[in-house]
Amino acid sequence: MPVVTLAEIDATARKAARGCGCPWGLAEEAGKSARWLASHGLPGAESLAALLQNRDGCCAGTGIPCALASGAAFADRATEIGEAPVTTGENEASLLVLAQIGRAADALDRGFVLEWQGGGAKLARHALAIEGQDAASAMTCTAAEVESGTPPSPASRLVDDAAWATLNAFAHRILVPASDASRAGAGAGIRDND
Amino acid sequence: MRLARMGSAHQSRLSFMRSLLRSLKRENWRFDRPVWSVDKNGVGHAVYRAIGPRRTYSLVAFAHDLPDDMRSDRVIATAWDATFALFDGTPTDVDIARLSQNVPKQEAGRISDRELSLSRANRSVRLWSHVVERLAKGEQPDEEQIDGVGYLMRTTAVYGSGKFGAADRAVLAGRTIMGAPFHAEMLAVWLIRSFSVDLVEHMARIKGGERAARIEPPLRHRLGIGNSTGLGMAPFLVNHPALLNAWMTARETAIARVRSLSHATPEAQVVFRRRLSRARENAAGWHSEHPVQIPKLKALRADLDLLAAHVESGALDEAFPWDALIGWSETALSMEGQEQLASLILEPYGDLVDDLVPTMATDEAACFRIDGTMTVAALRALLSRDYDWATGIDHDPAARCARFWYVSEEKLEPRLGQRHEEPGAEREEPLDISRAACALDAALVEEADDTILADFLLRCPEYRHTVRRVQIAATRPYAEIRENLIDGEMLPIDMLRCKLAYFGASRFDPRSDRWVRICLYRNAPFPDDLADAPEDDWA
Numbered sequence: 001m002p003v004v005t006l007a008e009i010d011a012t013a014r015k016a017a018r019g020c021g022c023p024w025g026l027a028e029e030a031g032k033s034a035r036w037l038a039s040h041g042l043p044g045a046e047s048l049a050a051l052l053q054n055r056d057g058c059c060a061g062t063g064i065p066c067a068l069a070s071g072a073a074f075a076d077r078a079t080e081i082g083e084a085p086v087t088t089g090e091n092e093a094s095l096l097v098l099a100q101i102g103r104a105a106d107a108l109d110r111g112f113v114l115e116w117q118g119g120g121a122k123l124a125r126h127a128l129a130i131e132g133q134d135a136a137s138a139m140t141c142t143a144a145e146v147e148s149g150t151p152p153s154p155a156s157r158l159v160d161d162a163a164w165a166t167l168n169a170f171a172h173r174i175l176v177p178a179s180d181a182s183r184a185g186a187g188a189g190i191r192d193n194d
Numbered sequence: 195m196r197l198a199r200m201g202s203a204h205q206s207r208l209s210f211m212r213s214l215l216r217s218l219k220r221e222n223w224r225f226d227r228p229v230w231s232v233d234k235n236g237v238g239h240a241v242y243r244a245i246g247p248r249r250t251y252s253l254v255a256f257a258h259d260l261p262d263d264m265r266s267d268r269v270i271a272t273a274w275d276a277t278f279a280l281f282d283g284t285p286t287d288v289d290i291a292r293l294s295q296n297v298p299k300q301e302a303g304r305i306s307d308r309e310l311s312l313s314r315a316n317r318s319v320r321l322w323s324h325v326v327e328r329l330a331k332g333e334q335p336d337e338e339q340i341d342g343v344g345y346l347m348r349t350t351a352v353y354g355s356g357k358f359g360a361a362d363r364a365v366l367a368g369r370t371i372m373g374a375p376f377h378a379e380m381l382a383v384w385l386i387r388s389f390s391v392d393l394v395e396h397m398a399r400i401k402g403g404e405r406a407a408r409i410e411p412p413l414r415h416r417l418g419i420g421n422s423t424g425l426g427m428a429p430f431l432v433n434h435p436a437l438l439n440a441w442m443t444a445r446e447t448a449i450a451r452v453r454s455l456s457h458a459t460p461e462a463q464v465v466f467r468r469r470l471s472r473a474r475e476n477a478a479g480w481h482s483e484h485p486v487q488i489p490k491l492k493a494l495r496a497d498l499d500l501l502a503a504h505v506e507s508g509a510l511d512e513a514f515p516w517d518a519l520i521g522w523s524e525t526a527l528s529m530e531g532q533e534q535l536a537s538l539i540l541e542p543y544g545d546l547v548d549d550l551v552p553t554m555a556t557d558e559a560a561c562f563r564i565d566g567t568m569t570v571a572a573l574r575a576l577l578s579r580d581y582d583w584a585t586g587i588d589h590d591p592a593a594r595c596a597r598f599w600y601v602s603e604e605k606l607e608p609r610l611g612q613r614h615e616e617p618g619a620e621r622e623e624p625l626d627i628s629r630a631a632c633a634l635d636a637a638l639v640e641e642a643d644d645t646i647l648a649d650f651l652l653r654c655p656e657y658r659h660t661v662r663r664v665q666i667a668a669t670r671p672y673a674e675i676r677e678n679l680i681d682g683e684m685l686p687i688d689m690l691r692c693k694l695a696y697f698g699a700s701r702f703d704p705r706s707d708r709w710v711r712i713c714l715y716r717n718a719p720f721p722d723d724l725a726d727a728p729e730d731d732w733a
Contacts, residue, residue: 005307007356007363024624025651025658032562060655069655076566076648107563154364156307175603176611176618194319 001158004045009159010035012167013048017068019173021058026068033071033099038159039152040102040128042095049163051093052170067093071100074141078104081112085140088114094135101141102128111146114139124148195442197677201688202490202529205733206537207544208444209698211380211715213551216730217371221246225721227392229290234400235259236393239294242385243284244721248370251310251378252281253385254293257393265316267350267422269605274300274314276347276389280382282308282361300351301605305359310378312360313352315386318343318420325394325409330402335409340416341479344701344713347390348420352379367555375437375555376697380714387419387715411723415732418716421699425708428689429599429608432625435666435673440556441696442672445536448547452539453517458510462542469541470505472733473534474498476700484704486685490530497531544730561666564658566648570641573664577635580667583676584628585635596682599625610686610708628678630660698733 014031037044059066111124119132127149232238296303321343355363667673686708699712719727
C-alpha cells in the first residue's frame with residue numbers, strides 16, 4: 001500500500017473528482033473531505049474512489065445529487081442545525097457526508113451528533129468518535145455540546161493500492177498532453193545552460 | 195491590486211529570507227557541516243546543519259557529475275549538478291542512504307515525512323569554471339564576473355509542503371520559525387548557497403592542490419544563489435487567496451504605520467539614506483535583456499536618482515515625511531520606483547513593522563467553508579462591491595480569453611495554452627477568475643433575492659468555486675489579483691515577480707513572458723558569520 005501525504009490525498013482527490021466530471025468547487029470539497037477522513041484514520045481516498053467509480057460522471061442534471069453535492073449542501077447550512085434532528089437524505093457514500101459535517105465542525109467550532117441505524121458519531125472541532133456500525137445511508141444530525149480535540153497528526157498515511165490507482169486514473173483526465181507549442185511556451189526563452 | 199504593480203515588486207524587511215535570517219540570528223542558531231564526502235570528480239554528498247534552541251534542520255546535499263549537454267533549468271530536465279533535501283533533525287547514515295536513492299531522481303523519487311523540502315541546482319557554466327580556474331592558481335576570481343552572474347549555482351525547483359512525500363505543511367504550522375511561509379524552503383536555499391561555495395573551493399583544491407586559494411570573504415558575500423523559475427509558480431498566488439491577502443495586508447500595514455509617523459529622526463534618516471544608496475547600487479548592477487524589463491530598469495535608475503535628489507533637498511525634514519514622500523512618488527516616479535520606495539521606507543523601522551511577520555501565515559482551512567445561509571441578494575452586493583473590476587470585462591473577444599491555464603501531462607506542471615490555437619481548453623484550470631465572476635453575476639440575475647446559496651449551489655454546483663472566492667474576498671481586500679488572467683496580453687512574469695519579491699529575491703531577469711531568473715541572498719551573511727554580522731543589514 002502506498003504511503004502518501006495528506007497534501008497528496010487532498011490534491012489527488014480534488015483532481016480525480018474534477019476528472020470524473022465534478023465542477024471545481026465540489027472537486028475541492030472532495031479533496032478536503034478525503035484528507036479530513038484520512039487524517040482521522042478513515043478511508044477517505046477509498047470512499048471517494050468508490051463513489052467516482054460508481055458515478056463516472058457529474059451528478060448535476062441527473063436529479064440525484066451524489067454524496068459530494070448533497071453533503072456540501074448539508075454542510076453549507078450547518079449553522080442552521082439546532083436541537084431538532086435534520087436528515088442528511090439517502091446517499092451512497094455516507095463517510096463523505098460525515099466528512100463535510102466534520103469539516104464544518106472544525107471551521108465553526110461547533111459540536112454535532114450524527115445518528116444512523118446501529119451507530120452514530122460525535123463531532124467537534126478536531127474531534128471525531130464513531131460508535132457502533134459503519135455510517136449508513138440515512139443519517140440524522142443535531143447540534144450538541146461535544147468536547148473539541150487536538151488537531152490530528154499530519155503524518156503520511158497508507159492508502160489502498162487499487163483506490164489510489166483509481167483516483168490517479170481519474171486525475172489523469174484533467175491533464176493536457178504535451179505538444180510542441182506547449183513545450184516551447186514553457187521554456188526559458190533564451191539559453192538556459194550558461 | 196493590479197499585475198503591473200505586482201510586477202514591479204521589490205523585496206522588503208518582511209520578505210521571507212530576511213525574516214528567516216533575523217530569527218536565526220536572534221535565537222543564536224549554530225551551524226556546522228558534519229559530513230563532507232565529495233570525491234575528486236565532485237561527486238558525493240554533504241550535510242549542513244542548522245542547530246536552534248528547540249530543533250535542528252539538516253540540508254542533505256548530493257553532488258553529481260553532470261554532462262554539459264544534460265544541464266537544463268527546464269522542469270522537464272531529468273538530471274542536475276546537485277540535488278538536495280532539507281531533513282527535519284540530524285539524519286542517520288540510514289536516512290542518508292535512503293535519500294541517496296531518491297533525492298537525485300527528484301520528482302521521480304520519493305521522500306518522507308522526515309523531509310521538509312526537495313530541490314536541485316545547476317552550476318552557472320560561465321562563472322563556475324572561471325572561479326575554479328582562478329582559485330586553483332591561488333588567485334581570486336574576477337570581481338566583475340562575480341557581480342555579472344551573481345551566483346555559482348541556481349536552483350531550478352524547491353518543492354515543499356507535502357509534495358513527493360515531503361512533510362505536510364501542517365507539520366510546520368506550529369513551529370516558531372518554520373511556521374512562517376516558505377521559511378523551510380528559504381533555509382534550504384541559504385544552505386545550498388554555502389554548499390555551492392564549498393564545492394567550487396573543493397574542485398579548485400583538487401585541481402590546484404596546496405596552492406589553491408579560497409574565495410576571500412568580501413567577494414564571497416557577493417555571491418548569492420540563483421534561481422530559475424517558470425510558470426509553475428504563477429497559479430500559487432491565485433490558488434491561495436487568503437495567503438496572498440495575508441502577505442499583502444502585512445506589507446500595506448507596515449507602509450501605513452511608517453506613513454503615520456510625524457517625523458523622521460536623524461537615526462532613521464541615516465538608515466534610509468544608506469539603504470537608498472544600496473538600492474541605487476543594486477539597480478546599477480541589475481541587468482536584463484528582456485524587452486519588458488529593459489525600460490523598467492532604465493526608469494528605476496532614473497527614479498532613484500530623482501528620489502536621492504528629493505531627499506537631499508530636505509524631503510525627510512518635513513512633517514509626516516514618509517507620507518509626503520509616498521504621495522510625491524505617485525506622480526514623480528514610475529511604478530518600479532514607487533514600489534522600491536514603499537519597501538525602502540520600512541528599512542529604518544524594524545521595531546515598528548517586523549512584528550507583522552507572524553501575520554503572514556494563515557489558516558486556509560478555516561476560511562474554506564461556504565456560508566450557505568447567505569442570500570443571493572447579499573452575494574450580489576459582494577460581487578458589486580468587490581468584483582466590479584471583473585464584471586466590467588467583456589471576455590467574448592478572442593484576445594480577452596486568448597489563454598487557458600492547464601496542467602501538463604508530461605511533468606504535471608502548470609502551463610498556459612493558446613485557447614484558439616491549441617487543444618486542451620476543455621481541461622482548463624479555474625484561473626479564469628474574472629470570467630467566472632461574470633458568469634456567476636449573470637446566473638444570479640435569474641435568482642430570487644432571498645434564495646439562500648446552499649439551495650442555489652445545489653442546483654448550480656458549477657458556481658461553487660467562485661462563490662467560495664467571493665466569500666473569502668469579502669473580508670480580505672487583497673485576495674484577488676484584479677486582472678483578467680486569460681487575457682492575451684497578460685504577463686505571467688508579473689505574478690512570478692510578486693511572489694519572488696516576497697521571498698526576498700533581487701535582480702529579476704525575465705527570460706520570456708513566463709520565465710524569470712533571480713538572485714537570492716546576494717550580500718547576505720553565510721552561516722559561519724551570521725552571528726557577527728549586523729542584524730538584517732545586507733539586502
